[in-house]
Amino acid sequence: MRILRCCGFALLGAFLMAAPASADARFVFGGDTYVSGTSAKLSEPSPRDALAAGYSVDITGKVEKDAHAAGFDVDVDAPVGEDLYAAGFAVKVSQPVGGDLTASGFDVDVRQGATIGGNARIGGGTITIDAPISGSLLARGRSLTVNAPIAGDARLAAAKLTFGPDAKIGGELTYSAPEPIEIAPGVIAPDKVHFEKLEPFGEMGFFRQNVRMPHLWPSFLAVFFSFLVTLAFLFVAAAILLAVAPLTVESLRERTIRRPFLSMGLGVLGLGMLIGLIPISAMSVIGIPLIPVILLAITVFWVAGYLLGIYALSWRVADALGELPTTMSARLAVLFIGLVIAAALNFIPFFGWLINLLILFMGLGGLVAWILDALSRRTPAAEVPPQQPADVPRGNTKT
Incomplete structure (x- = not known):
């Protein structure tokens, strides 16, 4: 449901991108702040929710409640009081998020200086997590790097999975990869680790997997x-x-x-x-x-x-x-x-x-x-006043 909600607000953001068609727009409605345009910048504080959409989205003003951002380049460089939903080609989170984080993009970067107060759900091509997460972490990508403490459970899937020196998982770890990887005891105790083989999804990979899994x-x-x-x-x-x-x-x-x-x-x-x-x-x-x-x-x-x-x-x-x-x-x-x-x-x-x-x-x-x-073609032409006929002598009138 959370992911569906994120997608719904991303679609709402796409609607807002076009009002007006060529210029940037910003307005407050019902206490929520809406920003759209080619370069959507939100630098003022938002007393309630913030919704931003555009080719480039830059949030630098504090958002008291939820923040929703959709664009090609999304940069959240301000605290978010509650949940953050972000979708784009490149997504960067650099400031604390009080609640949950839901992010999707080709490149997702949760940087140092950010903290996630709840759960984190991330999908993308290249994912880098350098910020501590107070809840659980659910992430799937082509390349995934975890270099921060995670207080709860973690479920990870990636073709290339890496744990940095600052990584530490407080709960259970379930990870999917092409082959088992060596995880340092400082990251998590070996008895709390569960491995699931990640099947390749290359050409016809989905079909081959379904043939082997009739259910x-x-x-x-x-x-x-x-x-x-x-x-x-x-x-x-x-x-x-x-x-x-x-x-x-x-x-x-x-x-x-x-x-x-x-x-x-x-x-x-x-x-x-x-x-x-x-x-x-x-x-x-x-x-x-x-x-x-x-x-x-x-x-x-x-x-x-x-x-x-x-x-x-x-x-x-x-x-x-x-x-x-x-x-x-x-x-x-x-x-x-x-x-x-x-x-x-x-x-x-x-x-x-x-x-x-x-x-x-x-x-x-x-x-x-x-x-x-x-x-x-339907626009009527400008009316031209009719010309008065010239007086013609009676003798020259032709019948």
Whole structure:
């Protein structure tokens, strides 16, 4: 539940990033402090909770209660009175946390000078813990270094696990690694150590592990079935759009791929403006009932933009390989192949979802350009007063 709560506030932070679309924003609502923008800096004290989101998040003002931070680079350099939830590519915690710490990132660094008053739950690529933890530690990463005392139990999993000279575990230690490692008696008594072999998760590693562990088949099949259902839903939705409005879809495709980088920029701007309506609507009583409508519009806009981006890029690549027929079956075939490839890209760490995100923004930009063009065509031209006809002599009047 704690991890789900962290993810929920990270999503809320993502919403706040877009209000307004291009400038940094800071406001206090209900006693909580909200900060968003490209560079989200919170230097003033927060009397209650603090929520910060942006490309770069820097918290230097004390937070009396919970702090929630999401961004590419997250730096918490101020005391947090209660719990801290942080997610980003690089996460650094340098000051005391009164309650629990939940952090996720490619690089998570809990530095000296920080103290964790409760439990710590950390997931990432490279994890370094140099601060004492008063509760338990649950951590999993590719490389994990513990160099601080842990008062409670520790459950660790890493391909490379290292204990520094200041490491000491007061409770039980359960660790998972490719092979058992030597742990100094000063870290923990040998009778309190429990080893579990960490299975490799390389290419097809997950499938091989599930084959050896039949009791996990239902969960694996459920994930695979969900993948197929999502793929089928996207394909059916796109097929309906192609059948109902083929000319409009082709116009959108050409507009999107003609200037892809401009389309990406317009997509970021359009999605940001739409998401930014959520906190704006929440600030007024009249706007609160509109929030479900805005969320529905965001979902439709998201799905349509993603499908358009995949279709435009797939057709461009396929057309470069050879001339294609413009039949409905050819379009559906190209779209299906593009959807499968885009879905497979998600299994590539980091770069997979980044490529899909760029495809999404490109498609959204095509929709934004089309909407702006449609609005400009509907804007009535300025009325020009009719010219009075010149007096024509009766003798020269032609019938």
